[in-house]
Amino acid sequence: MKRLRVGILGATGLVGQRFIQLLDEHPQFEITALAASDRSEAKPFAEVCSWKLPTPIPERFRSLNVEPCRPLLDCDLVFSGMPSSIAGEIEEEFAKAGYPVISNSSNHRMDNDVPLLVPEINSSHLELIGVQKRSRKWERGFIVTNPNCTTVALVLALAPLADAFGLEAVSVVTMQALSGAGYPGVASLDAIDNVVPYIDGEEPKVETEPQKILGKFTNGLIEHADFRVSAQCHRVNVTDGHTEAVAVKLKKKATREALIEAMQQFRGEPQKLGLYSAPKRPVIVLGENNRPQPRLDRDLEGGMATVVGRVREDNILDFKFTLLGHNTIRGAAGAAILNAELLVAKALL
């Protein structure tokens, strides 16, 4: 099979680096263009990128020139890992110029005609692509987004509960990794021996994205699901892996065992279609009482699963548990790549 040629927007950032790492040996995609927002002229990737992953820059990208983030780029579609301060307009430009844009940025996530896609949960939302093209008068290009890093780990655990028992309210307190803020991101003096109880813009995203993701496509629109989410977000001294302390109120009675069973058995389109980056188990429930832990569990299923532990009854809402998701893999680049794989499988790319 011929591989699709892809460009990376925001290639020098942490999410861009993950795109490059994860696509390095991908059977369906081949990186042919690297672009970064701060480039006015082309320079070799190894020279301009402050590479921060523990695996080295794949050899063939070291000398690939990083170009400005403007069409045209030499590729069939683009993955966007740009900061949201600039992603909005640039992504539209690319879509308008005919490129499918698979975006990790927050700018268009809540647009009425843009899918906020989690392939295990809402592949039906892909219908929005047609709506979007028509409304925006784009011929080939379109935008598909994945959720915020905290949201995606959360909704993977919520989806089976929503299916089986219905959701009424979700309380989530997060302990988020440093890599979520990019590079240089969080100053070391704010991280060491510390917790920062605030992440700019994070709580509103976590409180609104899940309802769109778990919503229904009806009459050309997504009808958002009707449960409430309350989020309290903290930055902790962890490189990768967001930990979330969750409590849920359900619509139907459930037992602890039924809850665990629902999460363990949860499978979606990526698992049925055998997509390349799909985790075998989107939600893993660990039995040990001191798990999940970021250092030990964030790389399960290649960083593409939500890892749950300590499921137990709650005396205010109904149940509580801890979950962990890899914020730059399933929470960013990996999510976008899985989205693209679904689009390929659905012949939308």
Next chain:
Amino acid sequence: MKRLRVGILGATGLVGQRFIQLLDEHPQFEITALAASDRSEAKPFAEVCSWKLPTPIPERFRSLNVEPCRPLLDCDLVFSGMPSSIAGEIEEEFAKAGYPVISNSSNHRMDNDVPLLVPEINSSHLELIGVQKRSRKWERGFIVTNPNCTTVALVLALAPLADAFGLEAVSVVTMQALSGAGYPGVASLDAIDNVVPYIDGEEPKVETEPQKILGKFTNGLIEHADFRVSAQCHRVNVTDGHTEAVAVKLKKKATREALIEAMQQFRGEPQKLGLYSAPKRPVIVLGENNRPQPRLDRDLEGGMATVVGRVREDNILDFKFTLLGHNTIRGAAGAAILNAELLVAKALL
């Protein structure tokens, strides 16, 4: 004024070290005996203690012999910072032998006849001392306890809300410091680049102690307050200072401003009596949206206050906020010392 002569049970542990540090220049107490549970024979403190505080061992205690934790000790009362695995019986022995025991250990906190004292909140519970002496047939000795480190920081913030608006439910997710586990305590490989979503025995304490503390002394008993607490406890990579993400459901309507005002204005007996270790402001509310932070705020008021930030409405319960307390000062040794100061002021020592 003649200083009372005090002994420290568990003198070599982290809490014992805080007792020594905080009592070093105390106007009312003078350390005359050091005891540790693992001592079968007396040895100089500096030899047997793995001192872990950033201020050095006060010179005059370096050569003071550490004795076994058994009566008689050469002192008028004892502070206990022993591990709960052994504190229960030893504290009873000391009380029986005539020593007032001011304990930080969990063993007797929930005993019907033992005050679980937070001087700002429930000095009326000291009436239990008489009950206790009668029921246990102790003549001079008795036991007074302070709460768990997580609880005390929490109840200081809850008390003014309970007074002003009534409490119905409290949800708390904690990010607790390493020093809370003692020394050697948490292994470094469990702390670095990690969060551990479990602390043995912690959640049940946090879910039950607040109701006793905020309860009423009636007919020789404490009638526990009737709100529910749900706790999810995590260990994070911080030396000192427990951070807690709190949400509360109140009995009466309140505004954000009224909530903050109630916390800011909160004063109790220690403030009225001008006790030596009393924080001027037991609850400090910070206005910056990224505070409190352990590294920056744990030492406010000498580590004796609860520092609150990010007070805002919650869409599941009524309000949410973050709080921070110094776990080995107000959460342990400092709490016990304040208890002792109150006892002195009430002529109970």
Next chain:
Amino acid sequence: MKRLRVGILGATGLVGQRFIQLLDEHPQFEITALAASDRSEAKPFAEVCSWKLPTPIPERFRSLNVEPCRPLLDCDLVFSGMPSSIAGEIEEEFAKAGYPVISNSSNHRMDNDVPLLVPEINSSHLELIGVQKRSRKWERGFIVTNPNCTTVALVLALAPLADAFGLEAVSVVTMQALSGAGYPGVASLDAIDNVVPYIDGEEPKVETEPQKILGKFTNGLIEHADFRVSAQCHRVNVTDGHTEAVAVKLKKKATREALIEAMQQFRGEPQKLGLYSAPKRPVIVLGENNRPQPRLDRDLEGGMATVVGRVREDNILDFKFTLLGHNTIRGAAGAAILNAELLVAKALL
């Protein structure tokens, strides 16, 4: 090819865990026995091991029983990752009972008749095995050791310099990872926001092992090389990867370029023989001025290489540079496995 059946002594420790992880899919070895020093009776591995690696326990070992560290074990040879407090005698027992013992423990490293093997450097020292068997009257069994974790990373960089220029003196200041102390090992309160300038027993090892490793086998003995080593060892807040600041005095004049060239070109028996765990480049020299860094470079060549950076002239000795080695891979389990692979290639197993 039929795989050799191996037993792991000290299977539940951090080094034992690395053995299990690295041997999981090894083409030449198959783990058939797990033993731990603290086991008086057999129990499933997953129950008794506090697994601390970021990849999960390989499924088939979860229920394998961990046995006491005593012969007989159901295997052809044993890898030993036992603590040195007990390894000495137990390893001799196993060798006496006919098992080749490939040991990471320090006990027998400096024995006159035991090879202290670094396959790239001194495969000729394997001649000692015959000497050893004769002198100890062991028929099939024998002991082969690998160096201390700090030493092995160091000597890989020194060997090419010794070859090309001769060594007169080596000064090394280390910044060592927490995993080097095992689990629980270093207390988190000693690691966070801290450096500990002492590691028990470490400096003498680093100051004496290199001379044996770089020595010559002559007349049934190793003639130690005659350079001096001075070591100052520190524990820093890093999970894996020892950083070493090195300065060397050479016997011949050299240029910076010649030094780098010698290290880059260095190859040994494992590379010639194409051993399974052999790094392609035993010494990697990075050109960036802020490398090597543990978080970014420790896993190069699967953790089997020494990574060097900042090679420059020194104004006291001749040259100085920084190096990094993965302390539980090339510094422990990986070193022992490479030793065993060499023994297989030399038909000594």
Next chain:
Amino acid sequence: MKRLRVGILGATGLVGQRFIQLLDEHPQFEITALAASDRSEAKPFAEVCSWKLPTPIPERFRSLNVEPCRPLLDCDLVFSGMPSSIAGEIEEEFAKAGYPVISNSSNHRMDNDVPLLVPEINSSHLELIGVQKRSRKWERGFIVTNPNCTTVALVLALAPLADAFGLEAVSVVTMQALSGAGYPGVASLDAIDNVVPYIDGEEPKVETEPQKILGKFTNGLIEHADFRVSAQCHRVNVTDGHTEAVAVKLKKKATREALIEAMQQFRGEPQKLGLYSAPKRPVIVLGENNRPQPRLDRDLEGGMATVVGRVREDNILDFKFTLLGHNTIRGAAGAAILNAELLVAKALL
């Protein structure tokens, strides 16, 4: 005594914050002006400063306006904690305008006519002030500097050795704290689980400043001392406190005991004059084999001493030891303040 009115240049940076903290209750100086390089217009300090010290901003400075770093400022002298990228010219401007400039910046340290002052060591270098005023034609103003943070901790330990035994060579490998890089400074992803073996511009300073400091004032010039220094500098995950592994070659024979004695007994002008910020013991030698440690020992003598441990013979040079200095107190603001106190005592202010 009337207090001198001082201005702080670079008031919003980490060093500026230390100036404010340390001068808050100083008997001889009173802060009357705050200036920062990035201010084009005056704004209240609390609004523009990202305060990072664990004690709060002294109340009376919260609303003091921060002005641009240009003369005239309402004060008698200025302390400069500006970044070296801009300090050079601005300091000259202030000196020219008549202000004594007590600088922590590196720009003028090696100027022939500027004292690089460590009051315990080279108060005779103050003679340079006259030289400087004459050569630069400044009437009242002048510049006095203190060394780099790594240098000052080092020379305090070297000075007694130079006095007693003479110095031939000094090798130093540093493990430096994050606060040395200012704020935001080191990115958290470069600090966590990591060591960075490079600090821009640091090694040349450490290799040249000690010889000036330990030099002699002769004929209007400083004759630099003639020993060699070799430095290898690393950034480690520590908030405050630089650790240095030192080895020295001496001109005369010495014993370990004599070395320790020389350091312990070392006293200088600040101790004789009883200067306010002077440590009682400029060099403290600890006997425990695992000390000094930053978390435990950096605040000894209020952060104004060099703390030494593990003094022992070296088999390449003569002796080796570990030392620790507080990099933002004795290594920066505290050093400058002690310099100013000496100037007051010498009637030079």
